[in-house]
Amino acid sequence: MARGINKVILVGNLGNDPDTKYTQGGMAVTRISLATTSVRKDREGNTQERTEWHRVVFFGKLGEIAGEYLRKGSQVYVEGSIRYDKYTGQDGVEKYSTDIIADEMQMLGGRGEGGGGSRGEYRGGGDRPQQQRAPARQDAQPRREAPPAKSNDFADDFADDDIPF
Amino acid sequence: MARGINKVILVGNLGNDPDTKYTQGGMAVTRISLATTSVRKDREGNTQERTEWHRVVFFGKLGEIAGEYLRKGSQVYVEGSIRYDKYTGQDGVEKYSTDIIADEMQMLGGRGEGGGGSRGEYRGGGDRPQQQRAPARQDAQPRREAPPAKSNDFADDFADDDIPF
Amino acid sequence: MARGINKVILVGNLGNDPDTKYTQGGMAVTRISLATTSVRKDREGNTQERTEWHRVVFFGKLGEIAGEYLRKGSQVYVEGSIRYDKYTGQDGVEKYSTDIIADEMQMLGGRGEGGGGSRGEYRGGGDRPQQQRAPARQDAQPRREAPPAKSNDFADDFADDDIPF
Amino acid sequence: MARGINKVILVGNLGNDPDTKYTQGGMAVTRISLATTSVRKDREGNTQERTEWHRVVFFGKLGEIAGEYLRKGSQVYVEGSIRYDKYTGQDGVEKYSTDIIADEMQMLGGRGEGGGGSRGEYRGGGDRPQQQRAPARQDAQPRREAPPAKSNDFADDFADDDIPF
DNA sequence: TTTT
DNA sequence: TTTT
Numbered sequence: 001m002a003r004g005i006n007k008v009i010l011v012g013n014l015g016n017d018p019d020t021k022y023t024q025g026g027m028a029v030t031r032i033s034l035a036t037t038s039v040r041k042d043r044e045g046n047t048q049e050r051t052e053w054h055r056v057v058f059f060g061k062l063g064e065i066a067g068e069y070l071r072k073g074s075q076v077y078v079e080g081s082i083r084y085d086k087y088t089g090q091d092g093v094e095k096y097s098t099d100i101i102a103d104e105m106q107m108l109g110g111r112g113e114g115g116g117g118s119r120g121e122y123r124g125g126g127d128r129p130q131q132q133r134a135p136a137r138q139d140a141q142p143r144r145e146a147p148p149a150k151s152n153d154f155a156d157d158f159a160d161d162d163i164p165f
Numbered sequence: 166m167a168r169g170i171n172k173v174i175l176v177g178n179l180g181n182d183p184d185t186k187y188t189q190g191g192m193a194v195t196r197i198s199l200a201t202t203s204v205r206k207d208r209e210g211n212t213q214e215r216t217e218w219h220r221v222v223f224f225g226k227l228g229e230i231a232g233e234y235l236r237k238g239s240q241v242y243v244e245g246s247i248r249y250d251k252y253t254g255q256d257g258v259e260k261y262s263t264d265i266i267a268d269e270m271q272m273l274g275g276r277g278e279g280g281g282g283s284r285g286e287y288r289g290g291g292d293r294p295q296q297q298r299a300p301a302r303q304d305a306q307p308r309r310e311a312p313p314a315k316s317n318d319f320a321d322d323f324a325d326d327d328i329p330f
Numbered sequence: 331m332a333r334g335i336n337k338v339i340l341v342g343n344l345g346n347d348p349d350t351k352y353t354q355g356g357m358a359v360t361r362i363s364l365a366t367t368s369v370r371k372d373r374e375g376n377t378q379e380r381t382e383w384h385r386v387v388f389f390g391k392l393g394e395i396a397g398e399y400l401r402k403g404s405q406v407y408v409e410g411s412i413r414y415d416k417y418t419g420q421d422g423v424e425k426y427s428t429d430i431i432a433d434e435m436q437m438l439g440g441r442g443e444g445g446g447g448s449r450g451e452y453r454g455g456g457d458r459p460q461q462q463r464a465p466a467r468q469d470a471q472p473r474r475e476a477p478p479a480k481s482n483d484f485a486d487d488f489a490d491d492d493i494p495f
Numbered sequence: 496m497a498r499g500i501n502k503v504i505l506v507g508n509l510g511n512d513p514d515t516k517y518t519q520g521g522m523a524v525t526r527i528s529l530a531t532t533s534v535r536k537d538r539e540g541n542t543q544e545r546t547e548w549h550r551v552v553f554f555g556k557l558g559e560i561a562g563e564y565l566r567k568g569s570q571v572y573v574e575g576s577i578r579y580d581k582y583t584g585q586d587g588v589e590k591y592s593t594d595i596i597a598d599e600m601q602m603l604g605g606r607g608e609g610g611g612g613s614r615g616e617y618r619g620g621g622d623r624p625q626q627q628r629a630p631a632r633q634d635a636q637p638r639r640e641a642p643p644a645k646s647n648d649f650a651d652d653f654a655d656d657d658i659p660f
Numbered sequence: 661t662t663t664t
Numbered sequence: 665t666t667t668t
Binding site: 167168169170171172173174175176177178200201202203204217218219246247248249258260261262263 | 332333334335336337338339340341342343365366367368369382383384411412413414423425426427428
């Protein structure tokens with residue numbers, strides 16, 4: 001049984017252009033390096049800055065979009081979860097890495113080098129682009145145009161297969 | 166184009182048993198009333214408490230699960246978005262309502278009246294249970310057992326159709 | 331005792347210039363109307379859009395900053411909590427309102443009309459500007475320059491009064 | 496200037512009792528190991544589980560409370576930010592660590608070994624307990640008892656120094 | 661009422 | 665390595 005919530009929300013800027021690769025199965029895997037900077041003031045009034053560089057990974061359709069639209073300097077909202085990995089390096093030494101596995105992304109106002117005008121929000125399900133299988137939330141029926149009647153019998157407010165926003 | 170993030174995270178207790186209804190299409194729509202209480206101390210050291218009662222709505226499979234497992238008093242984690250509605254009441258007066266549309270739910274340690282032992286985490290996509298169509302994230306291939314080899318060519322770390330956790 | 335989490339995270343654009351007023355005590359109270367738009371695709375492939383207009387309220391120092399730097403069209407990140415109020419209108423009718431009480435704000439890349447170049451992140455504590463009393467987190471000592479030594483005795487990593495980022 | 500949002504939200508169970516140490520200045524530094532488990536189903540219907548172990552650090556007053564009330568097995572809500580550190584180990588090798596710096600904590604229904612009945616929510620500001628200096632939000636005046644009158648002149652809704660919940 |  |  002699932003136990004626990006592991007959620008990360010980041011807003012930051014890319015330190016470099018995204019790096020996209022493909023698995024043998026054709027799934028896009030895009031990695032970015034995302035900076036978030038925080039500021040604190042000490043008692044003397046000096047400003048203390050610290051920047052974290054997050055390794056964010058996008059899979060599937062989300063990986064394609066990230067690879068296509070993000071650029072060095074782009075400002076982006078990312079939602080995902082933390083994944084810790086342990087592996088043995090080429091040198092035989094055990095190493096650790098931490099990645100943010102993105103499952104939602106949205107480009108913000110910031111424009112990086114060569115930034116394309118197109119922006120959008122996307123939710124990833126790791127779908128292979130070839131399959132083009134719509135994620136569950138896209139199969140959904142539109143919310144009916146008429147405003148909800150708000151009767152006591154609230155289930156009537158929704159039409160067949162109706163999925164709310 | 167999608168513009169914006171509208172995200173709500175709640176941890177609270179149900180004020181009553183859930184109320185589940187079904188649309189003509191057979192989709193479950195479950196509503197709960199969820200309390201979150203915050204505390205502040207004023208300068209005199211007096212404790213000030215305030216409780217917000219959130220109207221949370223679960224659709225589809227998530228609605229069925231919420232209706233089955235949650236009970237008055239249950240402690241639950243809910244993630245979703247805010248939806249504001251305006252409608253005309255029976256009395257012809259314009260009214261407003263605010264609902265939290267849940268898209269993730271997880272039962273916590275608290276047990277309400279008659280609380281069942283079963284707990285779990287679920288992500289909703291508004292799927293009708295009858296369809297039993299797996300949400301995108303459930304179609305995913307398991308992460309391969311072998312630890313990621315972490316070569317420079319990181320896309321090789323993932324097998325065909327491999328979807329990470 | 332506090333029970334529950336009531337957290338809202340919004341990224342959206344202002345529909346109008348902020349509205350700032352002051353209490354008799356001199357505390358700034360700034361309100362904005364923030365739009366978040368979501369998109370879904372129905373089975374026919376039609377795009378369905380829905381915009382929520384959030385009433386966001388900033389108090390104290392945060393209210394001053396919001397009033398000074400935000401403008402119609404500005405894109406902003408807001409973190410806060412939901413507050414539901416019930417009151418009796420001039421007409422003697424009971425009414426309900428829902429507000430997002432902001433406790434963190436950050437301007438994003440978007441620039442509204444007359445948008446000033448200055449941007450920043452701020453955490454509110456409701457401080458009156460006159461008092462200029464530093465919030466707890468600003469009284470903090472800076473993290474020491476030397477990188478953490480990471481001994482087993484991890485508390486040694488932090489100097490007197492040391493507060494991490 | 497601060498640029499970016501770095502936010503983590505976790506709900507999980509402690510793998511061990513907390514470890515509390517004190518700096519020379521008397522500040523508590525408490526570390527816990529927090530498990531979050533996620534579940535996915537592959538196409539064959541097999542359940543795939545993966546557990547992440549988060550290293551969470553609490554400072555100051557929050558560190559004291561975490562050390563006193565949390566126990567192995569306790570279920571807890573944690574909010575904070577990710578901090579990546581790089582340091583040179585005893586063996587002269589460069590190492591990396593990732594910590595979640597908590598700034599909010601709330602005990603949930605779960606009770607670990609020897610779990611005390613007391614529960615509560617706390618926000619940390621890294622204050623030394625000795626100082627007992629109230630965090631900004633605790634200096635706040637209580638919300639006045641009378642319901643907000645909701646006039647057009649909304650700033651009048653708040654009394655002198657009034658800070659909302 | 662914003663934005664793309 | 666970003667950004668302001």
